[in-house]
Amino acid sequence: MSAPENDPVRFDGRVALVTGAARGIGAAIAARLAALGATVAAADIVPPEEWEEALPAGDGHTRHHLDITSVRSCRNTVEEAVAAHGRLDHLVNNAGIVSRGPAATMREEDFVRVIDVNLTGTFRMSQAAYPALRAAGAASIVNIGSTNGHIAVLDTLGYCVSKAGVMHMARVLALEWARDNIRVNAVGPTIVPTAMTQDVRANGDYMAEKLASIPLGRMAGPLDVALTVTHLLSPAAAMTTGQTIFVDGGVVMR
Template structure:
């Protein structure tokens, strides 16, 4: 193992929702810092490959406990260990709460919240063996109320609180669990919002630093929380939001 607390040489990281966007950037950042990365997603259209060798791609549907346990088994079979888990897989459905269908609400909660639980539970035995670390991807929407995104807001609040509860439960196993809460990031998930000039102007007005968070901003925070530089940090959420949650 490296003595640089910001490096991941010799460690295996599993990132869900890794095909594109934030997940792809997280995977690349961990690879750049020496990790062997198992990228997992339900989709088939992947961004470019990762730097270095030994990385693997896997299919996972976090709506299925069997798929999650099968993914961990694949990672252990290919790499022999699991040190780091990033729960990034997520979806959004937008619309007023009064008219949102139950299917739309439960679909978001099932992927974002219950899917994170399934992955954490599936990975726990392997992480216990390596005294590993977990980061859940939350959102500022899980901290502040946002119109027309009830399922997303509730699910992201849940994954951030899940990090606190698991941090408490798994501390005796020396597993650290944290979360990152970004503001709006320019990815496919926010393309419709970014295409609305009025919405975007209002959104930018809520961000004191005056810009969106880039995928690399999120990846840097995730890498810090997974690293030995954060060896005494657990149960926390870092908001990568340019100051949204301070007012």
């Protein structure tokens, strides 16, 4: 059965730019947007041969090389997406990295690198996309945060601080850009089985403790995150802005 034309979670005729879209959560978000009718501009720094084949071929979707640490690269990516598709309606700030280790011995460059990619990169991309989103008339942004940005987690200081920042950035941008009819929200997943968590998922003791902290008793899947992201981007969430929705099986409710 085809979706009704007035389905509030459809994206027909709309263009979405997803960063960190080569694999994992970003690839799942890009695929879900495409399934709901969006034209997707998928961006990542990952080499082409390492991308997951998440987007259907022949539907007008595009891939873009993006270095989230470069203002010029962020601007170029937005310009390429608009040139290819004529508009930009939605932005998903998903690109991110993690560096683990005790705060007392963490190298400054490792801390700064995580902040630069996760937090400042989200700022760069949002600022670069702002003119196109404002021109769209009814646009939306979702930042990918984490439960680590809400609760204290050992040996991930830079990641925790950066994710707290992107979730609060959503609130501030939501306030500033409401006048431009741009909604801004965030999604905070618990642990997701992706390449970023491969090291800790190999640690049985860590995983036993982690799963015990999740009331629903399992990790979040990439699709779990993608479903919430697409809802927040869509007209179905037209009165939702400045919020963080945790996809965490209940972690932060306690």
